[in-house]
Amino acid sequence: MLILFVGAMEVTTRQMSLLVGTFGVLSFILGVIAENKKPASGTPITGKDVVICKYPSDLTIALGYLSLVFLFISTLAGGFSLFYPYKGKSIPWPALFQSTSFFVFFLIALGSTGLAAAMLLWPTITEQKHRVSNVHYNLETTCPTAKTGLLGGGAFLALDAALFWLVSLMLADNAREDYFDDVKGAGGDALEYDADGVVKGSA
Template sequence: MALTEVGRISITIAALGILAFIFGVVAENKKPASGTPITGKGVVICKYPSDPTIALGSFSIILSFLSSVFGVVAVFFPYKGKSVPVYALQRTTSLVVFFAIAAAVSFMAEALMMWATITESLHRTRNVHHDLTTSCPTAKTGLYGGAAFLALDASLFWLICQMLTLNARADYEEDEEDMKGQYGQVLTTEYNNPARAAHA
């Protein structure tokens, strides 16, 4: 059985969110607690083990961003070729609230993951310190993991937005059908009663 447009978009959002979560959690687990200080003449050179933390964090950033993009697409996508005006979607308060929450959580997930990845990258590249007491730090513990959970939460919120969007679209299309039915009934009544139409 072929997947519908709704199913394809839902699976894409969920898959990207889950992958962003997995990469973020693995990055948290692979991140070393600290580097190894090597003392030189008036400096300390920090040596860090070779690990995929920065690459995993970068992948998580990209996947989380793509999940958010597809989340926005899920709200405004013209399902079955039928577009719905934005004002019709804005009438649904729950959709507006969840859209704002999904956008905020997505932004927080991106910001935390970027903070952790950039910090880790800076520690690796700027590894020569004149402070002889340096402990060769790495990115703050918990940043990768927290960002990973936020990325997963964001994808779930986008899925909720998609469901609320489908409900709002159904309500809008039902209202449109009712309006057409009432308009058609008025025209039929006046057509069947020419005297009334002439009087009007």
């Protein structure tokens, strides 16, 4: 849906940066709130041979999933922004990955996004499982909740991921300018790449 919306209008790198940054910050804020709202434990209510855990009504689970959704949107916008044909000019992907700096930050952005998603999703699912399966036959249960700190850590990683996507976009913009300068210097003919992404005819 985001791709269709962006594809229907002419966008700039600044607008894409705002999209990536805005959704990354929203993911961070919601993740931090989810961490703060999460109770340390539930209240055990002893019945006949069972313990029923009663948890307070809060938005931890909903906020955790929303944080994950905004992280996904930020990542989608970040990845899309790198290869979008700004001003109708497309650039072959090998030209981008010829830049070592871009390649490194692209990998870091992917890695931090994956780690952030895992740290947000794991405690959210765990918390949901505790709320649904709240009847225990172990009379010594302490009515645990998801591990403290994971949601907050995931929130900070989501913000870091957005920043790395922004750095990647900046480096992609530099690589794009270098590419079109080379094309202009070659008389306007597009550079040709072989199967390994190396410019044909280069040493």
